[in-house]
Amino acid sequence: MPYKTRSVIGKILLLCWFLTAILVPPRDYCGTAYSQEDWRKEFNEICSKTEDTMTFSVEELRRLVDRCDALKPGIEKLEEPQRKVTLKRLQMCRDFYAFVLEMKEKK
Amino acid sequence: MTSNIHLVEGGCSGTREDFIGITAFRALGCGVGTIGGFMKKVFLGVVLVLAIAGMTLAETGVKKRRPLPFEYGRVVLNNYSEKAGLSPVVFNHWLHRAKFTCRLCHVDIAFAMKAGTTAIKASDNMRGYYCGTCHNGKMVFQGVRIFESCSKKFPPEDIKRCDRCHSLGKNVKPEYDFAKFTERFPKERFGNGIDWEKSEADGYIKPADFLEGVSIPRKSLSIQKDFALSPKVEGMPEIIFSHKKHTVWNGCELCHPEIFMGVKKGATKYSMVEIIEGKYCGVCHNTVAFPLLDCQRCHTKPVQS
Numbered sequence: 202m203p204y205k206t207r208s209v210i211g212k213i214l215l216l217c218w219f220l221t222a223i224l225v226p227p228r229d230y231c232g233t234a235y236s237q238e239d240w241r242k243e244f245n246e247i248c249s250k251t252e253d254t255m256t257f258s259v260e261e262l263r264r265l266v267d268r269c270d271a272l273k274p275g276i277e278k279l280e281e282p283q284r285k286v287t288l289k290r291l292q293m294c295r296d297f298y299a300f301v302l303e304m305k306e307k308k
Numbered sequence: 309m310t311s312n313i314h315l316v317e318g319g320c321s322g323t324r325e326d327f328i329g330i331t332a333f334r335a336l337g338c339g340v341g342t343i344g345g346f347m348k349k350v351f352l353g354v355v356l357v358l359a360i361a362g363m364t365l366a367e368t369g370v371k372k373r374r375p376l377p378f379e380y381g382r383v384v385l386n387n388y389s390e391k392a393g394l395s396p397v398v399f400n401h402w403l404h405r406a407k408f409t410c411r412l413c414h415v416d417i418a419f420a421m422k423a424g425t426t427a428i429k430a431s432d433n434m435r436g437y438y439c440g441t442c443h444n445g446k447m448v449f450q451g452v453r454i455f456e457s458c459s460k461k462f463p464p465e466d467i468k469r470c471d472r473c474h475s476l477g478k479n480v481k482p483e484y485d486f487a488k489f490t491e492r493f494p495k496e497r498f499g500n501g502i503d504w505e506k507s508e509a510d511g512y513i514k515p516a517d518f519l520e521g522v523s524i525p526r527k528s529l530s531i532q533k534d535f536a537l538s539p540k541v542e543g544m545p546e547i548i549f550s551h552k553k554h555t556v557w558n559g560c561e562l563c564h565p566e567i568f569m570g571v572k573k574g575a576t577k578y579s580m581v582e583i584i585e586g587k588y589c590g591v592c593h594n595t596v597a598f599p600l601l602d603c604q605r606c607h608t609k610p611v612q613s
Contacts, residue, residue: 244524245524245525248524249524249525249526249527251526251559251560251561252526252527252528252529252530252559252560253527253530254560255530255532256530281432282429282431282432282435282437282438283435283437285418286417286418286437286438289418289420290415290416290418293415293561293562293566294561296561296564296565296566297560297561297564297565299565300564300565300569300571301564303571304571304572307571307572
């Protein structure tokens, strides 16, 4: 391959790398936490199930409690008053699932 | 007391304090001599005034005034109002419960069950949370635009809008008049004097249970069975707890486990004293829902012989 072609390809690759570095934020910056859409989707999915709680198995309830616990750190990063409101709502779901779980385990 | 007093024939000698002392002594029925009846009357008057003042100021032993129907369920919020130079907020439960379910406000909007513990700030309302969820000047509900609750800037003539909520001690004419609003509703004896459950069944009210963008879409609740609870007092009719009645407006997570934490039916023993103190059923049934005076509404099942 002629030197000129290699040079051009090298420059293009360098430019691509540069643009990638600028335009695509690092993974950590995106947050190990949830993005605005992700946490809301997860929150809605978890807390929409409270009406069916009595039909869930112990395993399913345990998973729901774990999902609530996993979501909590992400919600704690939100700004007030969204943080305060959502945390309270999440806590109510979590406590209710834990309550039914305990009830089912004691049966 | 008597050691400082020198009774002499035709009068008495001694200091002024001694004179007051002997007056008190006589007032107690032990007095002798010529001390006049005037001071006795003064002393008795003072004792009477102090006794009445003491009874009035005492926290216990004085009957609490029963709220009028339109006052029942009223909550006064003053976490920040007076500090900001505004009157405390007067929240009328009767109007809001006629339009929204308990769950909508206490689960979806996250108002705490105990008055004042949410500690709502004007800035929260401005950002569209708590009161500001609906009171944003944009939401239209049942054909009525809901007024904006708090805003950073408002024209001077708009101060009346603040008074609609910050109304304690002010003579504010409410937009909804209780008597007029409820005139056709089925009546009850206590609380608001309204049978709210029947009002819904008869179609006078239709409390909303879902707010777009706030509530989570849920399936309709499968109805749990009613159950009987045995009272502690012998001969008292049993309590029939209707899960159906409660879950329609409250959902599950409003009561469990925050209010009723026992996981096994009957495991948590609670007394009427605790309920009157505002625990368990008393969280709502002495504040917003029909009050505990209405015994027969819970103690409904005749005792099985």
